[in-house]
Amino acid sequence: MKKKVLIVGTGLAGLSTALRLSTNGYEVEMVEKYHRPGGRLNLLEKDGFKFDMAPTFFSMSYEFQELADACNIKVPFEFVELDPLYAVHFEGDEKAYLIHKNLKKLAAEFQNIEPDLEQKVKRFLEGAGAIFHDTEHIVIKQNFDSLLGYLLQLTRVPLKHAPKMFYSMWREMEKNFDSFEVKVIFSLVGFFLGATPFDTPAVYSMLNYTELVHDGYHNVKGGMYKIVEGLVAELKKRAVTMHFGVEITQVEEKHGQVTAFIDSTGKKWEADLFVVNADAAAFRGQILKRKRYRPSKLDQKKWTLAPLTIYLGLDTKVKGMYHHNYFLRRNFKEYANKIFKNSIKLDKPYYYANIQSMHNPDYAPAGKESVFILCPVPDLRYKPNWEDAEEIADAIVADMGKRTGFDFAKHTEMRIIYPPNKWESTFNLYRGSGLGLAHDLNQVGGFRPSNKDESYNNLYYAGASTVPGTGLPMTVISSRLVTERILNDHGHLSQK
Numbered sequence: 001m002k003k004k005v006l007i008v009g010t011g012l013a014g015l016s017t018a019l020r021l022s023t024n025g026y027e028v029e030m031v032e033k034y035h036r037p038g039g040r041l042n043l044l045e046k047d048g049f050k051f052d053m054a055p056t057f058f059s060m061s062y063e064f065q066e067l068a069d070a071c072n073i074k075v076p077f078e079f080v081e082l083d084p085l086y087a088v089h090f091e092g093d094e095k096a097y098l099i100h101k102n103l104k105k106l107a108a109e110f111q112n113i114e115p116d117l118e119q120k121v122k123r124f125l126e127g128a129g130a131i132f133h134d135t136e137h138i139v140i141k142q143n144f145d146s147l148l149g150y151l152l153q154l155t156r157v158p159l160k161h162a163p164k165m166f167y168s169m170w171r172e173m174e175k176n177f178d179s180f181e182v183k184v185i186f187s188l189v190g191f192f193l194g195a196t197p198f199d200t201p202a203v204y205s206m207l208n209y210t211e212l213v214h215d216g217y218h219n220v221k222g223g224m225y226k227i228v229e230g231l232v233a234e235l236k237k238r239a240v241t242m243h244f245g246v247e248i249t250q251v252e253e254k255h256g257q258v259t260a261f262i263d264s265t266g267k268k269w270e271a272d273l274f275v276v277n278a279d280a281a282a283f284r285g286q287i288l289k290r291k292r293y294r295p296s297k298l299d300q301k302k303w304t305l306a307p308l309t310i311y312l313g314l315d316t317k318v319k320g321m322y323h324h325n326y327f328l329r330r331n332f333k334e335y336a337n338k339i340f341k342n343s344i345k346l347d348k349p350y351y352y353a354n355i356q357s358m359h360n361p362d363y364a365p366a367g368k369e370s371v372f373i374l375c376p377v378p379d380l381r382y383k384p385n386w387e388d389a390e391e392i393a394d395a396i397v398a399d400m401g402k403r404t405g406f407d408f409a410k411h412t413e414m415r416i417i418y419p420p421n422k423w424e425s426t427f428n429l430y431r432g433s434g435l436g437l438a439h440d441l442n443q444v445g446g447f448r449p450s451n452k453d454e455s456y457n458n459l460y461y462a463g464a465s466t467v468p469g470t471g472l473p474m475t476v477i478s479s480r481l482v483t484e485r486i487l488n489d490h491g492h493l494s495q496k
């Protein structure tokens with residue numbers, strides 16, 4: 001007989017887990033609070049404009065290939081490699097720096113401020129690559145049954161990497177580069193983790209290796225939501241059912257097992273096994289009522305920055321800009337140290353802008369443009385009131401116009417703003433945190449909420465706040481790890 005799995009949440013980890021389990025003969029049913037699948041990897045549409053709601057590029061594309069191979073399918077979407085990777089605009093500079101994978105081109109961009117950059121980057125990336133390859137299969141792609149097991153596994157990592165666990169990414173940049181601009185640009189990967197380079201351990205410089213050498217960054221032909229559409233199409237072939245507008249609020253259990261989840265209408269959703277693709281920490285506190293994860297305990301944890309996102313529909317095309325852009329200022333350390341706890345004004349924030357219809361022309365009506373802007377901001381613990389979201393958005397749009405010479409405000413014909421409280425209510429993001437739990441050393445690996453429940457032997461977790469961590473490829477790896485757990489505990493069924 002088939003065993004039935006109920007997956008709560010249709011984010012990338014949930015969809016990937018559904019695909020893996022259905023491949024191994026499990027009957028899969030999925031429930032989702034939002035009106036369509038994808039979680040944060042979603043699509044916003046209005047007045048003929050389309051927008052990727054959150055992720056706009058990714059690294060480690062081979063993890064999608066691994067997923068496809070494991071499930072006996074072809075990758076159901078087409079990668080588009082980015083090169084240059086992105087442009088960086090510093091306040092007061094007329095020139096925007098293009099970040100190339102080709103190190104000679106990269107060095108040429110900075111030849112006036114960072115002599116011998118090619119050799120410096122090669123040396124830096126050699127060390128970053130060593131960290132990546134020495135930890136990938138030992139730490140990143142492993143399940144851990146206990147904290148002791150995790151700590152023992154760490155002893156397999158070469159001792160030479162240990163010091164980088166205890167000082168910051170910014171210090172690592174200072175050891176390798178001289179110019180302010182290069183140090184800032186190479187430390188942006190700290191922000192990709194939802195943190196800052198001043199509180200992100202130097203070991204995460206391995207991400208510089210993944211962006212410049214190992215795989216680079218990719219978009220998807222037709223838009224990022226093609227990932228979701230492709231996976232959903234494959235799941236439909238396997239008769240995986242999805243139900244939308246369903247919010248789980250309670251658990252029913254008996255003899256150490258979950259027997260059903262109960263939604264906000266009182267309906268019971270029964271299964272043999274359950275996988276939660278909601279925040280693994282918050283779900284334990286909010287739904288399972290675990291004291292260890294009650295709000296006072298969750299609020300003491302380190303969470304990633306919240307997103308304030310702006311979606312602009314323009315009545316004309318943007319000229320003279322690259323499609324992926326970072327807009328930075330000169331007060332980098334002050335800003336990074338104060339932004340988390342809302343102790344700096346948001347009138348001149350740092351932000352990222354993606355001209356989405358440059359990659360995907362059908363994201364905007366003919367002759368028009370879709371623009372996505374992301375500003376990392378304090379979460380709702382530190383800034384609960386977002387009545388000033390429109391004012392902050394006005395300042396960002398005006399600043400971008402001033403720094404690029406293109407009047408975005410004048411050419412805006414539609415605008416949507418998602419402040420952190422909107423993200424919290426739409427996708428159940430704890431305190432509006434954009435990427436879940438941060439990657440401090442006491443919140444990674446065996447310290448992170450496990451993907452197997454500590455009380456119920458048929459309840460599992462997949463997604464950003466469990467192992468291995470946040471980001472699109474990490475959640476695909478998460479789906480593999482949780483599937484390994486389930487197969488080890490409950491066996492392979494019929495192979496499709």
